[in-house]
Amino acid sequence: MICTDAAEFVSALCDGETIPPIAAEHIGTCAACQSRLRDYLNLGVELRRAASLEQPAPVPDRTWTRPQNPLTAFLQKGWGTMRIPRLAFAAMIAGIVALACTLAVVKVGARSTGTVVLLNTVGPDGTLWACPLSTQDTNQSCERDGKMGSKNLAYRVRLVSRDGSRVLLAIHTRTFAKGDDLSSFNHDSDQAAKVTEVWFEPGEPSKVDVPNVGTFTLTGEWMDHMPILIGSHGEDVSPGPNEIRIASPVLLKDKKLVGDFVSVVSGVFSMDEPDRAMWIYQPGQGSFLLSLSPMKGATEANVTFSRISFEEGGHSWEFVTGNPVCRGNHVWVLHQADFKPARQKDQLFIVTQALVQTAPGEWSPTGHQ
Amino acid sequence: MLDERELWKKITAEDAQAFDAWYRETAPRLHSFLRHLLASPQAAEDVMQDTYTHIWRRPQGFDPDRGTLRAWLYGIARKQAAEWWRKQKPTDSLEFENAAPGRAEASSVMTDLLRQLPAEQRSLLWLREVEGQSYAELAVILDIPIGTVRSRLFAAREALRAVWHSAPQGVAHDLH
Numbered sequence: 001m002i003c004t005d006a007a008e009f010v011s012a013l014c015d016g017e018t019i020p021p022i023a024a025e026h027i028g029t030c031a032a033c034q035s036r037l038r039d040y041l042n043l044g045v046e047l048r049r050a051a052s053l054e055q056p057a058p059v060p061d062r063t064w065t066r067p068q069n070p071l072t073a074f075l076q077k078g079w080g081t082m083r084i085p086r087l088a089f090a091a092m093i094a095g096i097v098a099l100a101c102t103l104a105v106v107k108v109g110a111r112s113t114g115t116v117v118l119l120n121t122v123g124p125d126g127t128l129w130a131c132p133l134s135t136q137d138t139n140q141s142c143e144r145d146g147k148m149g150s151k152n153l154a155y156r157v158r159l160v161s162r163d164g165s166r167v168l169l170a171i172h173t174r175t176f177a178k179g180d181d182l183s184s185f186n187h188d189s190d191q192a193a194k195v196t197e198v199w200f201e202p203g204e205p206s207k208v209d210v211p212n213v214g215t216f217t218l219t220g221e222w223m224d225h226m227p228i229l230i231g232s233h234g235e236d237v238s239p240g241p242n243e244i245r246i247a248s249p250v251l252l253k254d255k256k257l258v259g260d261f262v263s264v265v266s267g268v269f270s271m272d273e274p275d276r277a278m279w280i281y282q283p284g285q286g287s288f289l290l291s292l293s294p295m296k297g298a299t300e301a302n303v304t305f306s307r308i309s310f311e312e313g314g315h316s317w318e319f320v321t322g323n324p325v326c327r328g329n330h331v332w333v334l335h336q337a338d339f340k341p342a343r344q345k346d347q348l349f350i351v352t353q354a355l356v357q358t359a360p361g362e363w364s365p366t367g368h369q
Numbered sequence: 370m371l372d373e374r375e376l377w378k379k380i381t382a383e384d385a386q387a388f389d390a391w392y393r394e395t396a397p398r399l400h401s402f403l404r405h406l407l408a409s410p411q412a413a414e415d416v417m418q419d420t421y422t423h424i425w426r427r428p429q430g431f432d433p434d435r436g437t438l439r440a441w442l443y444g445i446a447r448k449q450a451a452e453w454w455r456k457q458k459p460t461d462s463l464e465f466e467n468a469a470p471g472r473a474e475a476s477s478v479m480t481d482l483l484r485q486l487p488a489e490q491r492s493l494l495w496l497r498e499v500e501g502q503s504y505a506e507l508a509v510i511l512d513i514p515i516g517t518v519r520s521r522l523f524a525a526r527e528a529l530r531a532v533w534h535s536a537p538q539g540v541a542h543d544l545h
Contacts, residue, residue, distance in 0.1 A: 011523035015497065015504070039530050044498040050479035051499040056397040057410070060418075064385035064392075064425055269524060271487045273454065281535065341535045349531035351485050 001026040004262055006033050014040045114222035117167055117202050118236075123155060124148050124214025132227050133159040135167065143187055148214060152176040155213075156187045166201040173213045228305065228324045239326050243272040244290055246350065247322035251282055254315050258285055261348055268323060271352050277334075277365060279353040280319075283346045287339035288319075289353060291332050293363045298334040313337060334365070373438050381428045392421050395439070398500065399446055405480070405495055406450045406488055416453050420446040436509035440502065444510040447492055454488065485532045490525035497522055 001022050009023035010033055019027075027033045082089060119131045125146030134140055141158040156172040172193040174185075187193065198208045200218055208216040227236040239245045247268045251259030259282035271278050277291035289295060290308070301310035301317075303326055308319040312335050325331065340346070355363040379387035396417060403413035423445060424430075431441050483491055489511070496502040496510060507522075508515045 007527070008520060008523040011526050012519055014526070015519075015522065017504075017519070036530070039533075040526050043526065043529055043533065046479050047483070047494060047498045051401065051495075054401060054404075057400045057404075057414070059393050059396045059400075060414075062389065062392065062418075062421070064388050269528070270489070273488060276487070347534060349535045351528060351532045351535065352487055353485070 003030060003032050003036075006030070007036060010037045011040060013037060014044060114224045116223040116226050117159065117200075117220050118223050118227060119157065119169075119200075119218060119220040121157060122217040123153070124210075124216065125153060130229050131157055132223070132229065133157070133167075133169075134226060135159060135162045141187070148175065150178055152178060152180065153213065154185060154187070156193075160197065163199075166199050169198050169200050169218075171196045171198065171208060171210065171216060173210050175213065225327045237324060239270075239324055240272050241327060242274055242292060243270060244278050244292060244326050244331065245270045245321075245323055246278060246280075246290075246319075246325065249280070249319050249321040249350075251280075251285065252316075252318040252320065253285065255318075258282065259348065261350060269350055273352075275355050275363075276352045277355055277363075279349075279351050279365075281339065281341060281349050283348060286335060286337040287341075289334040289336075289365055290319075291334075291355060291363065292326060292328070293332065293355060294361060295332050295334045295355065296358060296362050296364045298332040301331050301333045303329050303331055308333070374433050377428070377431055377433065377438065380425075388425055391438075395442060396421070399442065402443065402492075402495055402500065403446060403450060405483060405491055406447070407453060412453060416446065416449045420449050423449065437506055440506035440509040443496060443500075443502070443506075444512065447510055450488070482529060482532050486525065486528050489521070490528055493518075493522055493525045494529060 003026075006023050006026045009019040010027060012019055013027070014037070027037065079086075115135050117133050117135070119133060119142075121129045121131060121142075123129060123144065123146055125148050127144075127146060129142070129144055131142035133142070138159055138161070141156050143154070143156040145152065145154045147153065152175065154174045154176065158170045158172070160168040160170050162168075172187060172190070172195050174187075174190060174193045176185075194210065194213065196208060196210050198206070198218075200206060200220065202220045202222045205217065205219045208218060210216065225238060225241075228238045229235065230237050245268060248262045249259075250257060250261065261280070261282075269278070274293065277289040277293075277295065279287060279289050281287045289298070290301075291298075294300075299310045299312045301308050303309075305324050306321045308321075308325055308331060310317050310333050312333070317333075317335070319325075341349075354366040356366055358364045376387060376391060380391070399420070400413055400417050403416050404410055407413045407416060420442070424442065430445075431438065435441075483494065486494070493507065493511070496507060502510065504515050504518045507513075507518045511518070511521075513521070
């Protein structure tokens, strides 16, 4: 076992947890892990000491009364003083409720905010398949191969157009005999595919019968972003709307590895406060502030899933991390090449840094404005 | 001392006296937790009061089979704090005010270090190290699986350790 693997167990030890024997053995003989354990324990002690120094705030007096629901009070009063037959009144209320429910259903059905349809398809082969399709880029499609009885089935779903709250989907299907060579098959150049077009309204499940192929069951919902899906059931691992997420990053400068942060972040480092930036320091390369807010003097970096790429100071830089970084395609990076922390040890770190707004649409790290 | 279920039965039955006793017992520590999560003592006070008001008005949300009353209380407070942050306009000044009255100077080193961490890591460390909440309670408060609590605590401790090591000399005094 190495220190990186044992580090999480060091933390668990501080919590009174038992840990696997192999980890316990390593920690018992490794000076670095013991140093980490001492640091964790000391930081815990220091936190409790700091908390003990704080004077408890006085507890304000409160009067605890539960206000009666005004609607209940009104109905009770009205029922007691009613001048029309109660049966007629009850029928009128029932009618109003029924009408309101109908309107609510219509309203829900028409909800179409978002530009992406997350389609969940069960094909004739019975497998569930998640397929996000953008209404803004109709060149995108989802493709899948499956078995159908004694044949093989290749199918593709494409979003053709949008009409209000519904979308027109094209389902391309092509069957092959068992043993056919599919290695050169390409949906784009396939002229023999059967194409079935169907209107689909997200939120309304529907079934599509494709003759000689089978039934497709479609369900789906509108989304405001293109989700990043993993796993066979398409679990969405997209970061939150304001989130920057970094996991075990490495730093490349002109395509060469200059920093490996796995010893600092072997889990996921996440930040979603709008007034903060992620602050990464690599000895020899300086510090990097990453934010979704435009910072004064910062470079706009491109984000492609788990990569943050930018040009700065005549060099190409790239952070490669273990998960999607953010929802958008850009983050702002403020690189301070000559930054040196006033510290006991000149070692890499990832923390967060507060930002202050210095002008409309412009932010600076605290102490740098 | 009332059993938790017994206490909750009284509260759901609108026993204001029982609720007030519980409020007086738990509010100081909750306030302290919120002071480290929010930008000002006033915000902590407001969110704390909102939390108790919310619980008093909707006590049915607590399920004793799912976790402890304390975990439920802190879980609601954390959500109310997140809501408070969400409502802040980007132009508002969100600099932390000096939160701890009295012996503020003595505790400010660790408080300053803690403030450099994201809110979730601040919450986790405070709840674990100061409040002594168990993994099961933390899972309820943060609404995450128990298995995730361990890895997040580790990440939070590493972040605090990194902040401590990166602090200017003399600010992060020797903890050994």
